[in-house]
Amino acid sequence: MFKKFDMPTNGEKITMENGKLNVPDNPIIPFIEGDGTGPDIWAAAQKVLDAAVEKAYNGKRKIEWFEVYTGEKSYDKWGEWLPEDTLTAMREYLVGIKGPLTTPVGGGFRSLNVALRQELDLYACVRPVRWFKGVPSPVKHPEWTNMIIFRENAEDIYAGIEWQEGSVEVKKLIDFLQDELGVKKIRFPETSGIGIKPVSKEGTYRLVRSAIEYAIKNNRKSVTLVHKGNIMKYTEGAFKNWGYEVAEKEFGDKVFTWAQYDRILENEGKDAANRAQDEAIAAGKIIVKDVIADAFLQQILTRPREYDVIATMNLNGDYISDALAAQVGGIGIAPGANINYTTGIALFEATHGTAPKYAGLDKVNPSSVILSGEMMLRYMGWDEAADIIIEAMEKTISSKKVTYDFARLMEGATELKCSEFGNELIKNM
Numbered sequence: 001m002f003k004k005f006d007m008p009t010n011g012e013k014i015t016m017e018n019g020k021l022n023v024p025d026n027p028i029i030p031f032i033e034g035d036g037t038g039p040d041i042w043a044a045a046q047k048v049l050d051a052a053v054e055k056a057y058n059g060k061r062k063i064e065w066f067e068v069y070t071g072e073k074s075y076d077k078w079g080e081w082l083p084e085d086t087l088t089a090m091r092e093y094l095v096g097i098k099g100p101l102t103t104p105v106g107g108g109f110r111s112l113n114v115a116l117r118q119e120l121d122l123y124a125c126v127r128p129v130r131w132f133k134g135v136p137s138p139v140k141h142p143e144w145t146n147m148i149i150f151r152e153n154a155e156d157i158y159a160g161i162e163w164q165e166g167s168v169e170v171k172k173l174i175d176f177l178q179d180e181l182g183v184k185k186i187r188f189p190e191t192s193g194i195g196i197k198p199v200s201k202e203g204t205y206r207l208v209r210s211a212i213e214y215a216i217k218n219n220r221k222s223v224t225l226v227h228k229g230n231i232m233k234y235t236e237g238a239f240k241n242w243g244y245e246v247a248e249k250e251f252g253d254k255v256f257t258w259a260q261y262d263r264i265l266e267n268e269g270k271d272a273a274n275r276a277q278d279e280a281i282a283a284g285k286i287i288v289k290d291v292i293a294d295a296f297l298q299q300i301l302t303r304p305r306e307y308d309v310i311a312t313m314n315l316n317g318d319y320i321s322d323a324l325a326a327q328v329g330g331i332g333i334a335p336g337a338n339i340n341y342t343t344g345i346a347l348f349e350a351t352h353g354t355a356p357k358y359a360g361l362d363k364v365n366p367s368s369v370i371l372s373g374e375m376m377l378r379y380m381g382w383d384e385a386a387d388i389i390i391e392a393m394e395k396t397i398s399s400k401k402v403t404y405d406f407a408r409l410m411e412g413a414t415e416l417k418c419s420e421f422g423n424e425l426i427k428n429m
């Protein structure tokens, strides 16, 4: 099966049947250590995850870790940044976890993180944002921020379909746009690079569907479509329209959308529209609404309680993830997952990157990758182990024993190294 990697000798495969994940007691889980601070945070995370599983199941369940390679470690070992074997391992074993991987800016190879999402069609980037008591925050009420971002992961300008200024391809494309399509708005055609932004109905439907399904299953109150559809009408505006469409078509009796509100407003007036919305809320329906991205970024600071589940496109989702993470303590504590709910393939990873200036210092906060592991355990149905991690995290942070990022903002904190923080979590299980 593998061309370069050795087959794992212990453990069994996680499988997917009729949309349901079957998880053996000794699942093989591929992991990518990651670049930069990856080895530090991964070492801490692996120990914490193993300890939580041991504590929850007393040896009845155990993860069989299977190291797979991508990024610098892979290049050093195999001369390839993203070996086919890594994709094979994810397709075969379904659930994996990764550290951050470096992407050069303005040249060099394209993002390996994005490539993994594209190759495995992991269309939903799921990033929960919640506050843990005691975590320092720049806002007065960090507890008011409790959202979960569903970021479309396969399309948009983020897909990396772009051509460099001065290239033969960009000249061809600009000529085509000007000569065939009558485009007059390229301000400096001789010196422009061009990027393409594909946003599809299918891509929007599956992402928004996942967000609404999550909201229903987890008793959340609303799903907000975040877009810049006033300016990018046929991409971001279409995302909004398709979002409402899929909500009404597939979840008609469980949701009330602002598109419905607008129709009632037009036909029957404001009182009737407000009444319909109030009745929907009283009946426990999920409100599907939308907001323009720039307004959203100020409202998450001023009125975070109005937002719950967020569904958005790839680039917006990238910016929103870091902005929201900052409100609840920063990207040292911001987990995530890349999921295809149809195939079941899920690759868990922190929201942050490789933080290269801290590489090898055993310094940074491992919480993001640990909490990504916590999400992974929950995805596997190992909720008891996941709960142990959350409890240990709350206890450790309340005791003010934290890594540098929190320590520099807290009074009376004891600064721990990355590995020490992991050990403290284990002690507090």
Ligand SMILES: NC(=O)C1=CN([C@@H]2O[C@H](COP(=O)(O)OP(=O)(O)OC[C@H]3O[C@@H](n4cnc5c(N)ncnc54)[C@H](OP(=O)(O)O)[C@@H]3O)[C@@H](O)[C@H]2O)C=CC1
Residues within 6 Å of the ligand: 037, 041, 099, 100, 101, 102, 103, 104, 113, 331, 332, 333, 349, 350, 351, 352, 353, 354, 355, 356, 364, 365, 366, 368, 405
């Ligand atoms: N999914 C992935 O693998 C991602 C990869 N990347 C890649 O990572 C590389 C570096 O990107 P960069 O823009 O510097 O962003 P990073 O997220 O790596 O780091 C930015 C800043 O965030 C803080 N930070 C990051 N990780 C942690 C942590 N574990 N604990 C505490 N604080 C943390 C640090 O802040 P401070 O300086 O204040 O201490 C750091 O300087 C690039 O190559 C980029 O492409 C970026 C994002 C995601």
Ligand SMILES: O=C(O)CCC(=O)C(=O)O
Residues within 6 Å of the ligand: 101, 102, 103, 111, 112, 113, 114, 318, 321, 351, 353
């Ligand atoms: O792939 C990268 O280098 C950056 C990705 C990123 O910022 C993200 O997914 O949040």
Ligand SMILES: [Mg+2]
Residues within 6 Å of the ligand: 318, 319, 321, 322, 351
């Ligand atoms: Mg990002």
